[in-house]
Amino acid sequence: MKKILIVHLSGIGNTVAILPLINKIQRVYQNSIIDILLAQNRGGETIVKNATQIKSIYFLEKIDYMNKFDKFLFLYKKSQELPKYDIAITTYPNQGIFSALLMYFSAGQRIQHRYKYGNFLLSYAPEIKYTNFVEQNLNLVPYKNLNEDFKINYHISEENEKFAMEHIPNGKVIVGIHPGGFNDMEYKRYDINKWLNMIEMLHKKNSNYQFFIFGGPSDDLSFFQENDYIKIFKDIALEKTIALISKVDIFLSNDSGLAHIASMFNKKQLILFGATDPVYSKPYSENAFAITPKNFKPFYIPHKGIVNKINFYINEIDEEYIIKKIESLI
Known part of the structure; x- marks a missing residue:
């Protein structure tokens, strides 16, 4: 019986992307113990504790401030x-040489x-290949001839399912x-006024739209006001946010962790990219579509960091263009 440690020090989106890897490890190393x-x-704990293959979860405190x-x-x-x-496996994108050293000591x-x-x-x-990070992680376990479909699966509890259903209006689209994103990467965020403008334009076109605005601790949603067609969900438990996202008809966001949450349920999605390359970072779903600005040149690569001059070209994406994409999917 193998004892296997997965070293994964990333956020919500990257954690969703390792679920197929966990499935593959279990298939390849049957009867193994996986920590x-x-x-x-x-936010990774909420995703991982749903994976029944994981026996124990350990935590590494923040060490960015250390030399x-x-x-x-x-x-x-x-x-x-x-x-x-x-065996110890460090997931993509790697967190630095210290992850390698940690594995050296541990396995x-x-x-x-x-x-x-x-x-x-x-x-x-x-x-490292020029491919989605789900496939990137699957390549860490070099076994190809497995007759399994390594899909991303997530189980919603009865309590959270009930919570979500209590907020779903009848007959609405x-x-x-999610207008936010990681708090120190503002260049990944579409301008808040463009989000507001797009919501109003959509509402005028079709009053049957119901908008669910999601935000975490670092997201400023004060620009949004609740009314009969806008509901705001901020700082609620991630499990409840996941349950609500599972009920939407379409999900719009920047490149963020919640975009990858929506992909677990194969939701129709439009994700706005201005910094990162969607080839690496797009949610792993056939219903997830990337929208990029004209003359798009990504400047942030997950395993390299900043590789080109930072820009805010994401804000050159026109709201009307996004609306047409939305209407084509609904």
């Missing part, structure tokens, strides 16, 4: 607190993608919107 190490307070030497010592101590593993076989650093520590290091 996971998550970054604290990034390299202190990080090394901290990770060494953390590795000594963890059980010993046969016999160490697997992550090939980067410019730390490869000498690894037992298996596939090349529900448009879910």
Whole structure:
């Protein structure tokens, strides 16, 4: 029986993207014990604890403020607190050489993608391909001939299902919107006034639209006002947010974690990209469609960081163009 540790220090969207990997690990290493190490307070626990394959969840405290030497010592101590593993896998996108060092301390076989650093520590290091991060992660377990469909699955509890249904109006077309995103990446956010303008334009065209506006702790939704066609859901439990998103007819957002939540239910989606490359980062769903500005040139690559000059070209996407896309999907 193999003991396997998944090192995953990313947020909600990237956590959704590792669910197929967890399924694949279970299929390849049958009867194995699978644990996971998550970054604290990034939302990943809500997603992962739904995966029945995971036995134990461990947390890594925030260490961004530490210098390299202190990080090394901290990770060494953390590795000594963890059980010993046969295999440790660091998910894409990698969180730095310190993840590789942590795996070195914690496991016999160490697997992550090939980067410019730390490869000498690894037992298996596939090349990073120009493909979606779900497929990127599946490549970490090099077994192709499996007759399984590694879909993203999520179970909603009876309590949260009831909560969602209490907010669903009869006969309305529900448009879910997440106008925010990660709080230190403003260049990924569509201008709030454009969101407001688009909602009003849609409402004038069709009064049957009901708008659900979602926001987390870092999202400022004060510009939105609740009325008979706008409902605001901010700072509610993530499980309840997930349940509500599962009920929308279409979901609109920037490149954010909640966009990937919607993909778990194969919802029709339009995601606005201005910074990141949708080839890597688009939600993994046949119903998820990326909208980019003209002359789009991504400047943020998940495994590299900022690679070109930062711009706010996302705001050049015209509201009318988005509305036409919405109408074509509903």
